Amino acid sequence: MATPSKKDQLFLGSFIHSTKLDELTYLHNAAVFVDAQGKIVHVERDCDEQRAREALVPRLGWGAGEDELVVVRGGGTGEFFFPGFVDTHLHASQYPNVGIFGKSTLLDWLNTYTFPLEASLSDQAKARKVYSRVIRKTLSHGTTCAAYYATVDVPSTNLLADLCLSYGQRALVGRVCMDQLAPSYYRDESPAASLAATRESIAYIESIDPSRSLIRPVLTPRFAPSCSAPLMRGLGDLAAEMPHLPIQTHISENKNEIALVAELFPKASTGAADDSYAGVYDAFGLLTDRTILAHGVHLSESEATLIASRKAKVSHCPCSNSAITSGAARVRWLLEKGVVCGLGTDMSGGYSPSVLEAARLAALVSRHVAMGGDEKAKLSVEEVLYLATRGGAEVVGLEDRVGGFEVGMDWDAQLVGLGVVDPLGEGVVDDQEDGNVDVFGWETWPDLVAKWVYNGDDRNTKKVWVKGRLVHERK
Structure with missing residues (x-):
């Protein structure tokens, strides 16, 4: 403790x-x-x-x-x-699965490994065992602040916040919102139920640390494909109602995922200028200066420009992007477009709880991008350490306090x-x-x-x- x-x-x-x-x-x-x-x-x-x-x-x-x-x-x-390191993206509920991803790509991996484990953490004793370990493990690697995804379960999410406060780790803790394209045993019953549960968890987390000195709730639509349009709209309304809340989600991690977003959210149904992944979040009011977008591997020029204009941030997760064969994010390109970036371990797509490991992998992945013809893509030691500290602090909205x-x-x-x-x-x-x-x-x-x-x-x-x-x- x-x-x-x-x-x-x-x-x-x-x-x-x-x-x-x-x-x-x-x-x-x-x-x-x-x-x-x-x-x-x-x-x-x-x-x-x-x-x-x-x-x-x-x-x-x-x-x-x-x-x-x-x-x-x-x-x-x-x-x-x-x-201290700032981990801008990790799933506390997935920690027991680190290193277990077989030959999966993203969507298959979720159904095979991820959803069953997350659903099982409605068992409070099991959740305590998992969450206590991931907090202690990340602290031992120098992670003083973490942006955590929990599960759809409110008591389990609240327990994660309690434990972060008890162990003294600075944290963003989010109840996962998802009402479609997930197993029936592990999803919100309806948009209304999801929003009600989210409000309940936010209220609890703010009650245990009213000054938000260490622990903050974070709006957490898992990713666009797992959220219906009414739920996305409701979360956007909630973000506008509570402008102090950060938002975290995923974007453009995998090409099949991107195609699925375009199929589920055609621009005619959202009112977006286009049917891009970033455009969908923007149409529902979820692309703001408080938004943390994990991955961003396959963003287009127009999406990067939109993200920069909204001052949303990107969590670069080189370990999981490689492990699940999602691709190599172009971090130098994002930085030059004016997009603030930090690092995420993204356990359990990523296999390590170490932000230092994420930093070294960010350097190596940038060299693979460079070998594809963009020599200036390479990131130096100094640059990856910036992403691990000050960059991460800005991603989670704490640049005036840590880093x-x-x-x-x-x-x-x-x-x-x-x-x-x-x-x-x-x-x-x-x-x-x-x-x-x-x-x-x-x-x-x-x-x-x-x-x-x-x-x-x-x-x-x-x-x-x-x-x-x-x-x-x-x-």
């Missing part, structure tokens, strides 16, 4: 964060001051603990005693603080430790006995970060904080 911090905290060491899409800023021998509410109140370069205590702590009006101030040192070689180490931001952070090889090459020092990343001592800091991105895993995630609270510590 999360360990509340009722004290002011002083973090000392190296701090690395994205300041631009293609730029990381390195702060070495620095001090970051975090107040008891979990906000960064001061950042000081070239500052050791003595100076921090004697000169800066009194200036902040803090008590200087050990009982009043928590000091966290991240000073080992190959050790640094990094912003960096500026004053005023919440302290959502992870302490990363890399294995330093001893002089004789017989082991590692600095108590970093686990992990695939070996540091020899001659690497530059950009080299260290690149080695982490391409070789790192949860063994390198030593501690994780959300809003100043320690929520994970590797023993």
Whole structure:
């Protein structure tokens, strides 16, 4: 469970964060001051603990005693603080199926693997077991904020919100809306029933965190094919009625899915300018600056332009796009069109709970796009880390609160430790006995970060904080 911090905290060491899409800023021998509410109140370069205590702590009006101030040192070689990762798209209810997708493509995979598992989580004991594990697992990989899909079941969805709050993970939690093209045992009975259940879940989630400091409900039409036109229209009306609510759904993940959308929602029936996938969401009022669109693999020029004009965002899910053979999203193209992008693990279409894994796969997928003739498509280490933090924060509407180490931001952070090889090459020092990343001592800091991105895993995630609270510590 999360360990509340009722004290002011002083973090000392190296701090690395994205300041631009293609730029990381390195702060070495620095001090970051975090107040008891979990906000960064001061950042000081070239500052050791003595100076921090004697000169800066009194200036902040803090008590200087050990009982009043928590000091966290991240000073080992190959050790640094990094912003927490933001997972902009994952299905908490599908976590037991990670790695299980056989030879399926999207629509077959849903019926064969996904719907039966999700439906079974109406069993509260089973849901608690699954949700507790996925929260703890994602936290252990440095995910401080996650945009979760739950199930159609209201109690199960509410339980996920309860557990996120209990464990201290920042989360968007959505009850899945679907009233067609799903098994009879797992879908809403009618548009009215779906909307009523959605309102019920929203009310509950807002009651457990009225200030929305950690947990927020999110409108969640699963994807257009599983929602009838009346349900889509009702959700659009609800989005207009509750302008503080984010919206999450899927778009253009698979070519057969796109064809199905055009068949189900011809432009004559929606009033859209065209029958494109993005046009359907727009026609029903679901394409807004609060909308998170997962995948966007096969978007057309006109769709990307429409999405950019509405300021909707895209969650890039390279792992699942490859695993389910959906395709390779053109992230550089989307960014150049003005579409904000973040990263999603998309479990269980994706097989890993790690946003770091999503970052490395985003880099690799971009190289496959480049091999198709678009050389500038390649994403750098700096760029995929931006997508994993600041980009993701903007996707979920929290860019003013998380993703960096500026004053005023919440302290959502992870302490990363890399294995330093001893002089004789017989082991590692600095108590970093686990992990695939070996540091020899001659690497530059950009080299260290690149080695982490391409070789790192949860063994390198030593501690994780959300809003100043320690929520994970590797023993």
